Amino acid sequence: MVRILACAMTIALISTQLQAADQEAGKSLYSSNCAQCHGPTAKGMASFPSLAGREASYIQSRLETYRAGERVGANSGLMIPNARDLSDEDIANLSAYISENFK
Numbered sequence: 001m002v003r004i005l006a007c008a009m010t011i012a013l014i015s016t017q018l019q020a021a022d023q024e025a026g027k028s029l030y031s032s033n034c035a036q037c038h039g040p041t042a043k044g045m046a047s048f049p050s051l052a053g054r055e056a057s058y059i060q061s062r063l064e065t066y067r068a069g070e071r072v073g074a075n076s077g078l079m080i081p082n083a084r085d086l087s088d089e090d091i092a093n094l095s096a097y098i099s100e101n102f103k
């Protein structure tokens with residue numbers, strides 16, 4: 001029962017974050033920074049992975065990991081400098097924009 005309640009609370013928190021995120025700010029960040037490698041429809045290009053269909057929580061977690069300077073794959077060397085200056089708000093906006101607009 002406790003696990004179910006914890007899962008429900010996590011889902012509610014993510015839902016609230018998606019609603020509070022600024023979609024236009026996320027779109028602007030994506031267009032000016034992410035689209036060059038991940039493509040205009042987030043389906044990936046060359047060795048850059050698709051972001052389409054990813055949950056906001058996954059994108060947020062990865063961006064936070066890169067921002068912390070942690071390596072998690074072959075493209076970490078490219079992602080770490082790009083994520084380094086992202087604020088929590090930037091990450092929330094990007095995560096929400098990508099997950100909601102590239103399904």
